[in-house]
Each structure stands twice: as C-alpha cells, then as structure tokens.
Amino acid sequence: MHLILFFLFAGFCLAGAINLLLQTHPINSALSLIVVMTSLAVLYLLLGAEFLAIAQIIVYSGAVMVLFTFVVMLLNAGREERTLGSRAAARVGFPAVVVIFAVLATIVLHMQGIGSAHFGQGLSNAPGQSNLELLSQVLFHELLLPFEVTSVLILIAILGAVALAHVEGSKIPESGRTAEK
Amino acid sequence: MTILAFFLWSLAKVAVVTVVMLMGIAYTVLLERKLVGRIQNRWGPSRVGPFGLLQPLVDGAKSFLKEDLIPTAVYRPLYLLAPIISLGCALIAIAVIPFGAPGMGPHGFDLFEISNINVGLLVILGITSIGVYGIALAGWSSNNKYSLLGSLRSSAQLISYELALGLSLVGVVLRAGSLNLRTIVEQQSAYGFFSWNIFGGGQTLAFFIYLMAAFAETNRSPFDLPEAESELTGGYHTEYSSMKFAMFFMAEYGNMINVGCVATLLFLGGWTNPFGEMHLQSTLINVMMPLVWFVLKVLLFLCLYVWVRGTLPRFRYDQLMNFGWRYLLPLAILNIVATSLWLAWR
Numbered sequence: 001m002h003l004i005l006f007f008l009f010a011g012f013c014l015a016g017a018i019n020l021l022l023q024t025h026p027i028n029s030a031l032s033l034i035v036v037m038t039s040l041a042v043l044y045l046l047l048g049a050e051f052l053a054i055a056q057i058i059v060y061s062g063a064v065m066v067l068f069t070f071v072v073m074l075l076n077a078g079r080e081e082r083t084l085g086s087r088a089a090a091r092v093g094f095p096a097v098v099v100i101f102a103v104l105a106t107i108v109l110h111m112q113g114i115g116s117a118h119f120g121q122g123l124s125n126a127p128g129q130s131n132l133e134l135l136s137q138v139l140f141h142e143l144l145l146p147f148e149v150t151s152v153l154i155l156i157a158i159l160g161a162v163a164l165a166h167v168e169g170s171k172i173p174e175s176g177r178t179a180e181k
Numbered sequence: 182m183t184i185l186a187f188f189l190w191s192l193a194k195v196a197v198v199t200v201v202m203l204m205g206i207a208y209t210v211l212l213e214r215k216l217v218g219r220i221q222n223r224w225g226p227s228r229v230g231p232f233g234l235l236q237p238l239v240d241g242a243k244s245f246l247k248e249d250l251i252p253t254a255v256y257r258p259l260y261l262l263a264p265i266i267s268l269g270c271a272l273i274a275i276a277v278i279p280f281g282a283p284g285m286g287p288h289g290f291d292l293f294e295i296s297n298i299n300v301g302l303l304v305i306l307g308i309t310s311i312g313v314y315g316i317a318l319a320g321w322s323s324n325n326k327y328s329l330l331g332s333l334r335s336s337a338q339l340i341s342y343e344l345a346l347g348l349s350l351v352g353v354v355l356r357a358g359s360l361n362l363r364t365i366v367e368q369q370s371a372y373g374f375f376s377w378n379i380f381g382g383g384q385t386l387a388f389f390i391y392l393m394a395a396f397a398e399t400n401r402s403p404f405d406l407p408e409a410e411s412e413l414t415g416g417y418h419t420e421y422s423s424m425k426f427a428m429f430f431m432a433e434y435g436n437m438i439n440v441g442c443v444a445t446l447l448f449l450g451g452w453t454n455p456f457g458e459m460h461l462q463s464t465l466i467n468v469m470m471p472l473v474w475f476v477l478k479v480l481l482f483l484c485l486y487v488w489v490r491g492t493l494p495r496f497r498y499d500q501l502m503n504f505g506w507r508y509l510l511p512l513a514i515l516n517i518v519a520t521s522l523w524l525a526w527r
Contacts, residue, residue, distance in 0.1 A: 051300055063310065066340060
C-alpha cells in the first residue's frame with residue numbers, strides 16, 4: 001500500500017517538475033510547482049513525518065507559492081520566449097543535471113545513517129511519542145541558540161524589506177500606508 | 182478489523198458526512214436568508230414548502246438549469262479549475278473534525294470522525310491555505326479587472342488574517358499540549374462549561390481574535406471586501422454563472438460551517454455537555470447527545486455570523502489591513518506570551 005502510494009506521488013512529483021520546465025506560461029509553471037510541493041508533503045507523510053508534511057503544505061504550498069502566483073498575476077507576465085541563451089542553457093543544463101544527480105545519489109547511497117526512515121514507520125523509536133515532540137526537543141533544547149538567531153535574522157530581513165520598499169522622503173498618506181504591509 | 186471492513190466503514194462515513202455537509206450548506210443559506218429577513222423586518226423566503234423549507238432545493242435546481250456561460254477571453258483550464266479548488270477545500274476540511282464521542286462503532290471504531298489525525302488542527306489550517314488558490318485563480322483567469330481586483334483583495338486579506346488566526350489558536354494548543362482535536366476537546370470536558378477554553382481556560386481573548394480573523398477568512402461581512410458589490414460588481418466571481426457560481430457560493434458557506442466546527446472544538450468544548458457529564462441508562466441517548474450538543478454549538482456560531490452580517494456595515498480596505506496587522510496580530514502574540522507565562526508559573 002505504502003509502495004503504491006509512493007510511486008503514485010513520486011510520479012506526480014516528477015510529472016509536476018517536468019511540466020514546470022516545459023510550460024511556457026509562468027502561471028502554469030507556478031501551479032506545477034505547487035503540485036511538486038504537495039506531492040513532496042505526501043512523501044514526507046509516508047515516511048512518518050506528519051508534522052513536516054503539514055508544515056510543507058502550509059508554508060510552501062500555501063504561503064510561498066501564493067506570493068509567487070501573486071507576483072505573476074500582478075506583473076501580468078506573458079509567455080516565455082525561446083532565445084539563443086535559453087537554448088544553450090538547455091544544451092548544457094541537461095548533462096549537468098545528470099552529473100549532479102549521479103554525484104548526489106552516490107553520496108547518499110554510500111553514507112550510513114542517512115535514509116534510515118522506512119515507509120509507514122514513525123521517525124521516533126519510543127512508541128507514543130509524536131515527532132512534533134521530538135522536533136520541539138531538538139529545536140528548543142539542543143539548537144535553541146541557532147533557532148533564536150535565525151528568527152532575529154528573519155526579523156532583520158523583514159525590516160530591511162520594509163526599509164527598501166519605503167521611498168525616502170515621501171510622505172505616505174494614511175490611506176496609502178497599507179500598501180507596505 | 183480487516184482492511185476491507187475498515188475501507189467500507191470509512192467509505193460509508195465519507196458518503197454520509199458529505200451528504201450531511203451539503204445539506205448543511207444548503208440550509209445555512211436558508212437560515213441566513215430567514216434571519217437577515219427578520220433582522221430587516223421582512224419574512225425572508227416563505228413560499229416554497231412550509232416556512233420556505235424547500236427553498237434550498239429549488240435554488241439548487243435553478244443553478245443547475247441555468248445556462249452555463251464561459252466568456253471567450255478567459256484562460257479556460259484555470260477558469261474551470263478555480264471553483265473546484267474552492268469547493269474541494271471547503272468540503273475536505275470536515276474530514277478531520279470529530280463531531281461525536283470517540284470510538285462508538287464496532288471494535289472501537291470512530292463512528293463520529295472520518296479520520297483521527299494527531300496533527301488535525303494543522304491539517305485544517307493547511308487546507309485553508311490551499312483554498313486561497315481557488316479565489317486567486319478565479320480572479321486572474323477571468324480576464325476581468327474587477328475580478329482581478331477582487332481576488333487580489335481577497336488573497337491579501339486571507340494571507341494577513343491567516344496569521345492572526347493561526348496565532349490565536351496557539352494558546353489553546355499550549356494548554357492542551359497536543360494538536361489532536363480529540364485531545365483538545367477532552368481536555369475541556371471536566372466541569373462542563375467552566376472548563377471550556379473560552380471561560381475557564383482563560384482563552385477569551387483568543388476566542389475573540391479567532392472570531393474576527395475567521396470572519397475575514399471566510400470573506401464574510403464586515404470583511405466582505407472581495408465581493409463588495411458597490412465597488413467591484415461581484416468580485417472574483419463576476420464572470421462565473423450557473424453551477425460554477427453556485428460552487429463558490431457553496432464553498433463560502435462550507436467554510437462558515439468549518440470555522441464554526443473549529444471554534445466549537447477549540448473554545449466551546451466540542452461535543453461535551455455544557456452542564457457536566459451525564460450518564461444515562463439508554464445507550465442511544467448517550468450516543469446521540471454529543472452529536473446534538475455539537476450541532477447546537479455550531480448552529481449558535483452560524484447564527485452569530487448571520488447576526489453580524491445583518492447589523493454591521495463593511496470595513497474600508499485600509500481599515501481592514503490596519504486592523505489585522507496593528508491590532509489583531511499583536512494581541513494574538515500577547516495572548517501567546519501570557520498563556521505561556523501562566524503555564525510556566527502554574
């Protein structure tokens with residue numbers, strides 16, 4: 001059962017990824033990316049990482065891709081055009097992708113400890129312990145400092161974005177201020 | 182229990198819940214029309230059947246029989262996909278909602294919940310965040326400026342209020358220590374309504390934040406900017422007709438029901454009796470009472486929705502954004518901090 005689901009959603013994932021490259025209209029590419037993200041979430045679920053799967057859907061399929069589609073809609077981006085550069089990129093790109101994939105596969109297969117999760121099993125060894133608890137143990141005990149530093153980093157990035165978007169010296173009226181958001 | 186029996190039971194549950202949900206949507210529309218009618222000192226629909234009770238069926242038949250117009254300039258694949266995404270997400274969310282006491286079927290099988298997932302609350306939030314695409318794509322693919330403006334407004338509003346909505350639920354999750362909806366309800370079941378999260382649990386502020394964010398999430402007045410008819414003709418569904426329009430309409434009411442269910446589970450003690458545990462001799466009553474309480478609470482919430490719609494005027498767009506980001510979000514964060522401190526010092 002797990003194997004059938006794996007092949008089904010791995011197939012969706014690959015089909016979405018290939019469609020993403022082949023489509024010429026940006027909105028179709030963005031939607032294919034959503035299919036890829038959501039299929040990945042199902043694969044996480046098959047490996048017993050239910051929290052990660054739902055977080056993938058909320059963060060990537062939900063929040064990030066909505067912003068992608070937003071940008072595509074607002075810019076009203078037209079169809080892509082095939083240029084000399086894009087053809088050259090395709091010629092070089094495909095062999096390069098094959099090489100990188102081969103290297104990655106070799107490394108992953110040779111390393112011990114990676115890929116120890118199995119279909120249909122929980123990630124934790126202790127029964128009754130959800131991987132939400134395990135994850136929070138790691139995040140808020142062992143990796144507390146890096147975690148907090150990352151959140152400060154993200155805050156700085158947000159402030160930076162607001163500062164960049166805010167045009168110097170222009171008095172924004174009360175009604176227009178919401179556009180910063 | 183064999184896999185086949187499990188599969189058949191689940192299939193039966195899905196079929197029953199879907200039918201009940203669709204009927205619920207139809208009669209929520211009627212409830213709204215009746216109540217708003219009474220608020221505005223008129224009768225509302227009263228001609229079809231006794232008290233107008235057959236009105237939803239006639240409405241459904243009307244939308245099926247109307248001519249299905251597809252404008253020539255639309256981007257067809259997405260134009261057709263958008264209402265499906267909207268309605269699909271509205272109907273899927275009910276799958277993780279427990280609406281009765283646990284394990285009532287044979288072999289301890291959950292009769293009153295389609296699937297008991299240990300991250301159930303997050304699943305609902307995830308489905309809601311996917312539902313945005315229905316509206317966003319509908320507006321864009323219609324190739325109409327009013328539709329696009331409506332869908333942009335709507336998506337911006339949904340993304341903004343999703344934050345406040347999610348954060349308002351964190352306090353409840355902290356108290357229960359679990360994302361499982363059944364655990365959250367059972368944690369509130371000890372002393373009737375004194376142990377509900379809204380009263381004894383001290384999550385009153387969170388409830389009101391959730392309430393307001395939920396109104397915005399379901400595009401209901403006073404936050405119904407995306408379909409403000411005075412500015413945008415019809416918003417994101419301007420170009421839709423017949424059953425495709427009806428699908429958006431059903432999705433809106435389906436989302437209302439979902440939000441009502443979540444509020445009931447998280448703040449109002451779910452299926453538990455507000456007057457404490459009552460164990461009666463009759464098994465039938467013991468099985469049915471939780472269901473009755475659950476439906477009553479959701480119905481109460483829906484009436485609140487209609488009441489607000491009947492009485493409050495619409496926000497302006499900048500007021501809406503200001504309110505979400507400057508008031509609701511900080512208040513929700515404050516609630517999380519206060520709840521964590523209380524739990525740490527207790």
